[in-house]
Amino acid sequence: MTNNILALDLGTVMGWAKNENGRISSGSVSFKPTHFDSSGCRFSRFTRWLDENHCTAFDDVVYEAVRRHKGTIASQIYGGFMAALQVWCDAEGLPYEGVPVGTIKKFATGNGNASKSDMIEAMGKRGHRLGDDNEADALALLYWRMEEGGGGMSEKNTL
Secondary structure (H helix, E strand, O other): OOOOEEEEEOOOEEEEEEEEOOEEEEEEEEOOOOOOOOOOHHHHHHHHHHHHOOHHHOOEEEEEEOOOOOOHHHHHHHHHHHHHHHHHHHHHOOOEEEEEHHHHHHHHHOOOOOOHHHHHHHHHHOOOOOOOHHHHHHHHHHHHHHHHOOOOOOEEEOO
């Protein structure tokens, strides 16, 4: 079992949670471009965030593997974040794993179709004060990885 885990709910507003030697912390960060930014700047900002937050110190990286999006732009943005994360992990030699949304929700709430408020409530019961649903999803993913150890229906890769 790995000690240092980084869990990410990928998106323009990204939830993150980490376990560093038994100490859990979490939050969310926005990569929303300004009016004058290119649409791709969010991905370079994300990669810079990974570098600046010492993410290479982790033994394992897990992210929410989304299978269905509300629209084309949302799916393109998610795909960009996923690609940026996978390229970054490969370059750093870090293993990464995508975990289906339903798996995370079922673990956290007992319901694979849980709402955003259900996820916030479930993580609140574990003692967390949350900024938003993105942070709740990242925390649920972190706990899933720590308690279930992975395996099963996820996409796993190491180079």
